[in-house]
Amino acid sequence: MTxxxxxxxxxxxxxxxxxSSTSSLVAVxxxxxxxxxSLAVSLAHEFGGEVIAxxxxxxxxxxxxxxxxxxxxxxxxxxxxxxxLVTWSELFTAGEYRHRALEVLADLRQRSRLPIxxxxxxxxxRALTQGLADAPTRCDELRNRLNAIGERRGGPHLRNLLxxxxxxxxxxxxxxxxxxxxxxxEVCLLAGQSLTELHHAGREPLQGYAVWKIGLNPPRAExxxxxxxxxxxxxxxxxxxxxxxxxxxxxxxxxxxxxxIGYRELRDQMETGQPLPHVIAAITQATRRYAxxxxxxxxxxPEVRWFPGFGDAPETLAAVAEYLEPLLAQSTExxxxxxxxxxx
RNA sequence: GGACGGGUGGGUGAGUGGCUAAAACCAGCAGACUGUAAAUCUGCCGCUCCUUGCGGGCUACGGAGGUUCGAAUCCUCCCCCGUCCA
Numbered sequence: 001m002t003x004x005x006x007x008x009x010x011x012x013x014x015x016x017x018x019x020s021s022t023s024s025l026v027a028v029x030x031x032x033x034x035x036x037x038s039l040a041v042s043l044a045h046e047f048g049g050e051v052i053a054x055x056x057x058x059x060x061x062x063x064x065x066x067x068x069x070x071x072x073x074x075x076x077x078x079x080x081x082x083x084x085l086v087t088w089s090e091l092f093t094a095g096e097y098r099h100r101a102l103e104v105l106a107d108l109r110q111r112s113r114l115p116i117x118x119x120x121x122x123x124x125x126r127a128l129t130q131g132l133a134d135a136p137t138r139c140d141e142l143r144n145r146l147n148a149i150g151e152r153r154g155g156p157h158l159r160n161l162l163x164x165x166x167x168x169x170x171x172x173x174x175x176x177x178x179x180x181x182x183x184x185x186e187v188c189l190l191a192g193q194s195l196t197e198l199h200h201a202g203r204e205p206l207q208g209y210a211v212w213k214i215g216l217n218p219p220r221a222e223x224x225x226x227x228x229x230x231x232x233x234x235x236x237x238x239x240x241x242x243x244x245x246x247x248x249x250x251x252x253x254x255x256x257x258x259x260x261i262g263y264r265e266l267r268d269q270m271e272t273g274q275p276l277p278h279v280i281a282a283i284t285q286a287t288r289r290y291a292x293x294x295x296x297x298x299x300x301x302p303e304v305r306w307f308p309g310f311g312d313a314p315e316t317l318a319a320v321a322e323y324l325e326p327l328l329a330q331s332t333e334x335x336x337x338x339x340x341x342x343x344x
Numbered sequence: 345g346g347a348c349g350g351g352u353g354g355g356u357g358a359g360u361g362g363c364u365a366a367a368a369c370c371a372g373c374a375g376a377c378u379g380u381a382a383a384u385c386u387g388c389c390g391c392u393c394c395u396u397g398c399g400g401g402c403u404a405c406g407g408a409g410g411u412u413c414g415a416a417u418c419c420u421c422c423c424c425c426g427u428c429c430a
Contacts, residue, residue: 056382095378121381123378123381127378136379138379172376173385174384174385174386176386177376177377178384183380187379256380262382285370288371293377293382296374296376296377300376
């Protein structure tokens, strides 16, 4: 990659200078229904990029409508990555995401394309950019045993177990939060080391990228409105049929992706026959809460440049494009590069 | 017109003399999060003041009076809603 010097430009992200050893990466963060995909696709056109989904639900094959996967048209226009990686019976994890996303990044770097992430799942993005502790992966057998203990003797007992292994972690985690208690105990037992120690040992952050984080934060009331509209649109475009088809294909109702918002409710409705308005209310409700949680997470994400509108609003696109202008030069370089290579 | 039942904080709804600014749930807001993360969990939630404390003041259980040291809770009248009878 050709070297590129940028100076006296206020849009350069903090602490980063773009030079020959560094390439850039754009991440669009925002709550569900804030227009991330749309913005990402537009940016991809403008800056010669490809879209990489950072979403724990979109990796599931066959779960398309309710996870708001980009349309096939969009996917034809601009290559998308990290979609449809596993089936309903498989479990996906943050570590797996990191691993595979790094491969995608390497590929894009080689082809001189700008990676543009659409980030819905904050944990996955953090796993990629900041790395994960060197902790053991999940062990379902152990988890099952621990969950059984939790079931029988309650959360406080789990917490006591953890206290013996890792007092600091036990202090931090509520006795009601069995999921996190079990994970912490699991790690201690498997690693022979406390979770706190493992965390303390540090992690391996992503190297060689200037990360441009674009935050979308449309007005709350409008976001909630959009969520409601989108739920209706999804149902109109055959969400219910999708759920039926999945069930017919054998996807069991305890499968991971049936925990996702909407899939859970629609799957239940198949059995209980609840009236549709109830189901819709439940889905929009859960989605709103989810959007709030996402915002809580993203607010904490360092060095985000926030934009107040929806990603599909022309003003937002213009503002973001202006902010990313330094990348345009790179993009030109990239194109020249590619052309030169093609000419050879 | 008569007989019951009921009117409680944004919603549902418990509370039948003090421990009640009022359970619980929902909604709302804020927060946490290192391999389940669209998951899981935590806090706040009448108004207001400060020295932010299991702190002070004010307002509150349809309305107005009353009984009582003390009332969402008891009494009287009124208003409204529901069901039934005419």
